[in-house]
Amino acid sequence: MTTVPIKTNWASSQPPRIKAPTQEQLQRLIAALKQGRYAVSGEELRSHSVDWWPIAKKRAQIEELAQPGLVLWPKTTAEIIQIMRIAQEEQIPLTPYGGGSSVVGGAIPVPGGVVLDTREMAEELQLDKISQIVTVQTGLMGSDLEERLNARGYTLGHYPQSLFLSTVGGWVATRASGTFSSKYGNIEDLIKGLRIVLPGGELLAFDPVARASTGPDLKQLFLGSEGILGIVTEVDLAIQRLPAQRIFRGIGFDDLFVGMEAIRELTQSDLQPAAVRLYNPSEAERILSLVGEPKGQCLLILAWDGPQAVVEVQQQLSIELCRRYGGRDLGSRPGDAWYSSNRFDVRWLTEAINTPGMIADTIEMSMLWKDARNVYESVTEALGRTATDVLAHFSHVYSTGTSLYLIFTLKGDNDAEVEQQYFRAWADVMNAAIASGASISHHHGIGLMRARWMQQEHGDTLELLRNLKSMLDPTGMLNPGKLLPEK
Amino acid sequence: MTTVPIKTNWASSQPPRIKAPTQEQLQRLIAALKQGRYAVSGEELRSHSVDWWPIAKKRAQIEELAQPGLVLWPKTTAEIIQIMRIAQEEQIPLTPYGGGSSVVGGAIPVPGGVVLDTREMAEELQLDKISQIVTVQTGLMGSDLEERLNARGYTLGHYPQSLFLSTVGGWVATRASGTFSSKYGNIEDLIKGLRIVLPGGELLAFDPVARASTGPDLKQLFLGSEGILGIVTEVDLAIQRLPAQRIFRGIGFDDLFVGMEAIRELTQSDLQPAAVRLYNPSEAERILSLVGEPKGQCLLILAWDGPQAVVEVQQQLSIELCRRYGGRDLGSRPGDAWYSSNRFDVRWLTEAINTPGMIADTIEMSMLWKDARNVYESVTEALGRTATDVLAHFSHVYSTGTSLYLIFTLKGDNDAEVEQQYFRAWADVMNAAIASGASISHHHGIGLMRARWMQQEHGDTLELLRNLKSMLDPTGMLNPGKLLPEK
Numbered sequence: 010m011t012t013v014p015i016k017t018n019w020a021s022s023q024p025p026r027i028k029a030p031t032q033e034q035l036q037r038l039i040a041a042l043k044q045g046r047y048a049v050s051g052e053e054l055r056s057h058s059v060d061w062w063p064i065a066k067k068r069a070q071i072e073e074l075a076q077p078g079l080v081l082w083p084k085t086t087a088e089i090i091q092i093m094r095i096a097q098e099e100q101i102p103l104t105p106y107g108g109g110s111s112v113v114g115g116a117i118p119v120p121g122g123v124v125l126d127t128r129e130m131a132e133e134l135q136l137d138k139i140s141q142i143v144t145v146q147t148g149l150m151g152s153d154l155e156e157r158l159n160a161r162g163y164t165l166g167h168y169p170q171s172l173f174l175s176t177v178g179g180w181v182a183t184r185a186s187g188t189f190s191s192k193y194g195n196i197e198d199l200i201k202g203l204r205i206v207l208p209g210g211e212l213l214a215f216d217p218v219a220r221a222s223t224g225p226d227l228k229q230l231f232l233g234s235e236g237i238l239g240i241v242t243e244v245d246l247a248i249q250r251l252p253a254q255r256i257f258r259g260i261g262f263d264d265l266f267v268g269m270e271a272i273r274e275l276t277q278s279d280l281q282p283a284a285v286r287l288y289n290p291s292e293a294e295r296i297l298s299l300v301g302e303p304k305g306q307c308l309l310i311l312a313w314d315g316p317q318a319v320v321e322v323q324q325q326l327s328i329e330l331c332r333r334y335g336g337r338d339l340g341s342r343p344g345d346a347w348y349s350s351n352r353f354d355v356r357w358l359t360e361a362i363n364t365p366g367m368i369a370d371t372i373e374m375s376m377l378w379k380d381a382r383n384v385y386e387s388v389t390e391a392l393g394r395t396a397t398d399v400l401a402h403f404s405h406v407y408s409t410g411t412s413l414y415l416i417f418t419l420k421g422d423n424d425a426e427v428e429q430q431y432f433r434a435w436a437d438v439m440n441a442a443i444a445s446g447a448s449i450s451h452h453h454g455i456g457l458m459r460a461r462w463m464q465q466e467h468g469d470t471l472e473l474l475r476n477l478k479s480m481l482d483p484t485g486m487l488n489p490g491k492l493l494p495e496k
Numbered sequence: 497m498t499t500v501p502i503k504t505n506w507a508s509s510q511p512p513r514i515k516a517p518t519q520e521q522l523q524r525l526i527a528a529l530k531q532g533r534y535a536v537s538g539e540e541l542r543s544h545s546v547d548w549w550p551i552a553k554k555r556a557q558i559e560e561l562a563q564p565g566l567v568l569w570p571k572t573t574a575e576i577i578q579i580m581r582i583a584q585e586e587q588i589p590l591t592p593y594g595g596g597s598s599v600v601g602g603a604i605p606v607p608g609g610v611v612l613d614t615r616e617m618a619e620e621l622q623l624d625k626i627s628q629i630v631t632v633q634t635g636l637m638g639s640d641l642e643e644r645l646n647a648r649g650y651t652l653g654h655y656p657q658s659l660f661l662s663t664v665g666g667w668v669a670t671r672a673s674g675t676f677s678s679k680y681g682n683i684e685d686l687i688k689g690l691r692i693v694l695p696g697g698e699l700l701a702f703d704p705v706a707r708a709s710t711g712p713d714l715k716q717l718f719l720g721s722e723g724i725l726g727i728v729t730e731v732d733l734a735i736q737r738l739p740a741q742r743i744f745r746g747i748g749f750d751d752l753f754v755g756m757e758a759i760r761e762l763t764q765s766d767l768q769p770a771a772v773r774l775y776n777p778s779e780a781e782r783i784l785s786l787v788g789e790p791k792g793q794c795l796l797i798l799a800w801d802g803p804q805a806v807v808e809v810q811q812q813l814s815i816e817l818c819r820r821y822g823g824r825d826l827g828s829r830p831g832d833a834w835y836s837s838n839r840f841d842v843r844w845l846t847e848a849i850n851t852p853g854m855i856a857d858t859i860e861m862s863m864l865w866k867d868a869r870n871v872y873e874s875v876t877e878a879l880g881r882t883a884t885d886v887l888a889h890f891s892h893v894y895s896t897g898t899s900l901y902l903i904f905t906l907k908g909d910n911d912a913e914v915e916q917q918y919f920r921a922w923a924d925v926m927n928a929a930i931a932s933g934a935s936i937s938h939h940h941g942i943g944l945m946r947a948r949w950m951q952q953e954h955g956d957t958l959e960l961l962r963n964l965k966s967m968l969d970p971t972g973m974l975n976p977g978k979l980l981p982e983k
Contacts, residue, residue, distance in 0.1 A: 229716035348948025410706025
């Protein structure tokens with residue numbers, strides 16, 4: 010198994026073939042705006058030079074990052090069509106930007122290039138209460154959508170940790186997952202239709218469909234395409250009624266792998282939890298201390314949404330199942346604590362980034378159950394070479410497998426050393442993940458950080474993605490450097 | 497709204513640009529077989545000239561259908577690769593053939609062309625009990641797979657009416673649905689990986705993945721591609737444990753649309769039935785008479801699979817919900833009768849086809865809930881112009897919508913008249929479906945019969961499918977005439 014070498018200069022991920030546009034080209038783009046606004050200088054360029062990729066945020070603490078030459082906030086689809094057409098004609102690199110919450114550099118622009126910020130197209134267009142479908146523009150922030158839905162008795166059931174930082178379009182672009190995915194599905198399960206502007210400026214409308222057998226479901230091409238194949242402007246999302254009941258249960262396990270067997274059994278036994286999170290002792294510690302339970306044990310948090318009589322039976326059977334695996338019922342408090350304390354709080358990350366000689370990050374991946382123990386052991390061992398402590402949990406469980414989420418902090422004598430460690434940690438984990446049979450990302454996506462492992466992840470099938478990219482974006486101007494590694 | 501004109505000669509759906517291969521070309525293909533077998537004459541050519549498309553079966557009663565020039569039964573992927581390469585080089589039309597259970601002409605070959613029958617590649621390759629994934633070759637018959645799984649305590653949960661007639665590959669090609677789809681999902685939900693030979697002979701391997709965010713899920717391109725983009729040779733399918741309990745309930749409704757509201761409410765209220773089938777009075781009659789209930793009413797059949805305590809609560813809440821809509825609890829017998837009587841029996845269809853001056857067929861479609869009543873009224877009215885009685889049911893329900901399934905018989909003075917009526921009935925229903933907001937097929941697919949409506953179904957997005965076809969099959973030799981209408 011070949012491993013991808015460590016690379017220490019993240020900015021060099023930007024493909025050298027891409028050139029910054031001229032002033033005339035930028036003016037042509039600006040002229041395409043009829044209602045939208047733009048910026049060619051100032052704080053807006055700086056804020057769009059970075060996303061939530063920790064190493065980029067860290068670098069931005071130390072030095073000025075390369076900025077885009079122009080930020081556009083179109084207000085209409087017609088403007089996006091014009092912008093895309095001009096960018097293709099003039100070969101201007103264009104990076105879509107939503108909430109900027111990518112943790113892998115997915116929204117970092119080409120130096121001097123153009124950013125298309127979607128956030129001024131953030132309307133709810135329609136709420137179909139009969140079919141339970143909401144149609145929104147993709148610049149809408151996730152939390153705004155959820156709040157609007159809740160006020161009318163609905164939920165999307167999609168609660169990524171980035172709920173308050175990310176747009177609906179970002180979810181589509183990255184194949185996002187929410188913590189209640191076991192019940193509500195991932196974003197690809199919620200999207201029933203979409204409108205997309207292709208790089209040439211063509212608008213494709215996939216009308217909402219419950220389910221059909223009328224050829225391949227081609228809108229799937231754009232879910233997870235990370236803005237390299239087009240800009241999704243509107244989506245039709247399946248919504249659910251707010252559940253009659255949402256209940257939590259915490260279970261303690263002495264051994265992580267026994268706990269893992271229990272959640273596999275639970276998932277394969279038809280007990281339909283809405284959320285499943287099994288923490289290793291390091292990550293369990295915070296919640297255990299909040300509820301006064303002894304540390305040093307693994308913690309499983311389960312949640313169910315649904316009619317009271319149903320969820321109570323599911324919970325009871327699940328507790329019994331966990332007991333058969335030696336699980337200790339810790340009652341509802343650990344789950345309540347997880348849910349109500351700081352699920353959406355990312356200060357721990359910001360603080361580490363802001364501390365000299367320190368950085369924190371998360372790496373997640375997915376795997377089949379048969380590989381889960383081996384993956385866990387391989388990647389935590391690999392990460393242990395640089396990180397002193399690894400917080401980890403299994404979540405987003407399926408009958409076939411699970412995701413694994415790692416949280417780690419790196420410390421060094423100075424920022425330069427930490428940056429070296431950072432890329433080493435990533436390379437160690439990615440190489441170990443691939444060698445042990447994991448997929449390199451469950452829901453964070455590829456961006457700049459993981460692009461180098463895409464060939465190993467996909468093998469020959471990556472050529473199909475390259476061919477699609479060439480077909481839809483012949484000049485390669487849309488979000489260059491992301492998702493697909495330069496050859 | 498433009499409507500597609502009635503077309504009365506089904507054979508003319510075959511694109512005229514396609515030429516039958518020469519004897520030399522056929523010999524080259526035969527030479528590619530190392531272990532597989534072939535036929536160039538006799539009954540095998542006749543049996544491969546037709547599938548389960550009723551009008552083709554009917555025509556075959558009257559006259560000899562145009563036959564393929566060669567049927568190939570490859571035994572290895574290497575042989576398929578060779579065959580595909582030669583077909584592309586020599587521009588030989590090649591039609592994949594599984595169980596031949598397409599009801600829309602999806603497996604009908606080009607006259608004098610080549611048929612690739614997959615049924616000698618029917619091995620189970622692996623059963624991963626930990627990840628609950630079975631890997632099979634796609635020539636395996638559906639019922640054989642289910643029987644093997646049942647013997648070991650598993651089920652695919654995928655029971656199309658064609659279970660005993662169709663191959664796994666056919667399910668992939670058409671985006672098949674089983675009657676218990678509300679619990680187990682449709683085929684696209686079960687497929688975790690696949691291997692496909694592209695028209696140029698390239699083998700692409702999509703390894704099984706629980707779920708990932710590593711770019712678009714490109715295997716989706718091939719689900720529902722009806723054999724025009726490649727030949728899927730192997731699939732990795734998620735399996736489930738046999739449910740602890742499977743229970744049924746029948747509910748009577750006076751009014752179909754009130755019953756429809758009840759099943760929408762049920763589906764949107766988190767009561768997770770595994771199967772939902774709401775029959776109009778005409779279709780309800782057979783089962784009602786089996787269980788001695790009065791005819792003239794609508795019949796809803798519900799099923800739940802799962803742990804006993806869970807399904808009993810779900811059933812109880814569902815009965816209460818239906819009662820609020822005026823539903824009458826008819827106990828478990830109607831469901832038992834449906835399940836155990838003749839779900840897989842298609843003699844009624846064969847008998848109608850074999851009767852002079854008569855034909856029967858089914859047409860299904862999908863729609864959002866908001867359009868369901870309008871679609872039902874429009875398409876049954878349209879079908880009523882030719883058919884004397886329309887049996888209909890809603891099934892495969894989703895939070896966003898439902899499928900509608902029509903069963904009808906046509907009678908005329910002679911076969912020629914019936915054939916005219918047949919195409920008129922189809923055109924009337926397809927045009928009414930599109931005008932009222934339905935998708936033209938829920939799970940039967942497009943084949944030859946529906947290809948003429950694909951442009952209206954998909955609008956501008958059909959061009960994307962055409963471009964994919966050109967990219968993957970530049971000579972257009974793979975299953976010509978299917979799915980995509982000739983321009």
